[in-house]
Amino acid sequence: MKLKVYKTNFLEQLTPLYDSMEAERFFTITLEKLKGWQRVDVVMNPDAELTDAEVAKWDVVLNALKIYKPIQYIFGMAHFYGLELKVNENTLIPRPETEELVEWIIKENADKGKINILDIGTGSGCIAIALAKNLPNATVYAIDVSDEALMVAQDNAKANDADVTFLQKDILITEELPLQFDVIVSNPPYVRNLEKHEIKNNVLDYEPHLALFVEDNDPLLFYRKIAVLAQKSLTPNGKLYFEINQYLGKETSEILQEYQYKDVEVRKDLYGNNRMIGAIL
Numbered sequence: 001m002k003l004k005v006y007k008t009n010f011l012e013q014l015t016p017l018y019d020s021m022e023a024e025r026f027f028t029i030t031l032e033k034l035k036g037w038q039r040v041d042v043v044m045n046p047d048a049e050l051t052d053a054e055v056a057k058w059d060v061v062l063n064a065l066k067i068y069k070p071i072q073y074i075f076g077m078a079h080f081y082g083l084e085l086k087v088n089e090n091t092l093i094p095r096p097e098t099e100e101l102v103e104w105i106i107k108e109n110a111d112k113g114k115i116n117i118l119d120i121g122t123g124s125g126c127i128a129i130a131l132a133k134n135l136p137n138a139t140v141y142a143i144d145v146s147d148e149a150l151m152v153a154q155d156n157a158k159a160n161d162a163d164v165t166f167l168q169k170d171i172l173i174t175e176e177l178p179l180q181f182d183v184i185v186s187n188p189p190y191v192r193n194l195e196k197h198e199i200k201n202n203v204l205d206y207e208p209h210l211a212l213f214v215e216d217n218d219p220l221l222f223y224r225k226i227a228v229l230a231q232k233s234l235t236p237n238g239k240l241y242f243e244i245n246q247y248l249g250k251e252t253s254e255i256l257q258e259y260q261y262k263d264v265e266v267r268k269d270l271y272g273n274n275r276m277i278g279a280i281l
């Protein structure tokens with residue numbers, strides 16, 4: 001079949017489900033992953049053919065997209081802060097908002113000498129690995145409760161030549177952190193069940209609920225627990241950084257103030273939502 005004809009069919013089948021720009025983006029990614037081609041190659045080779053075997057592979061992708069499987073899980077790969085990271089159903093797909101949190105930490109810590117950093121709830125390892133790559137003076141540790149996520153994170157650190165020490169721990173039952181840290185960062189689960197209706201099917205049906213959801217009656221439990229643990233484990237003037245639920249900026253700030261943190265600052269993400277918070281001990 002001609003690639004041009006397949007493309008028309010691919011886009012037609014996806015545009016009732018996704019907007020046309022997104023469908024076009026899926027085509028481009030599939031083209032790159034399955035054929036090693038860029039969009040310009042399609043223009044330059046108007047008569048290019050797909051063999052039956054190639055069509056079968058493209059159809060697998062198309063059918064998965066039709067049931068809203070995220071393209072990052074289809075190809076097992078996501079991009080974060082210039083890195084290519086392996087992802088699977090045990091790891092959240094890293095988000096652009098989280099890149100902004102990483103950017104904040106890098107800017108504030110680039111000029112410091114040797115520092116220890118801890119990432120709590122590391123998932124794919126995205127935050128820890130991006131920090132290790134961009135802050136060469138930092139020694140980076142990362143915790144997750146999920147062994148499956150930690151396996152992915154470890155592979156990602158290795159593939160990206162980043163030195164990160166991973167530890168399996170349930171932060172909710174941990175009584176102390178293993179070391180003193182200059183920076184503690186976390187993007188913990190923060191989506192309330194009552195916000196589930198705002199979550200798209202591709203997230204709800206495929207991304208790990210362990211990484212996303214908290215109970216409506218105590219949505220900030222991770223923040224409270226980490227604030228308490230960090231009181232004992234941050235160095236003087238050490239800083240805590242969190243990604244936060246956009247609707248709970250005020251409540252999250254109040255927790256940090258209650259636990260005697262100073263200079264509590266809420267920052268917005270690129271969409272204008274309250275999305276991250278920093279505070280000094």
Ligand SMILES: C[S@@+](CC[C@H](N)C(=O)[O-])C[C@H]1O[C@@H](n2cnc3c(N)ncnc32)[C@H](O)[C@@H]1O
Pocket residue numbers: 091092093094095098120121122123124125126127143144145146149169170171172173187188189190210211212
């Ligand atoms: C919102 S995801 C963040 C993943 C990654 N840091 C990112 O920014 O994409 C939260 C992570 O916390 C982990 N997690 C959930 N409960 C935990 C617990 N009790 N102790 C430690 N980690 C936990 C999940 O496995 C998940 O990887």
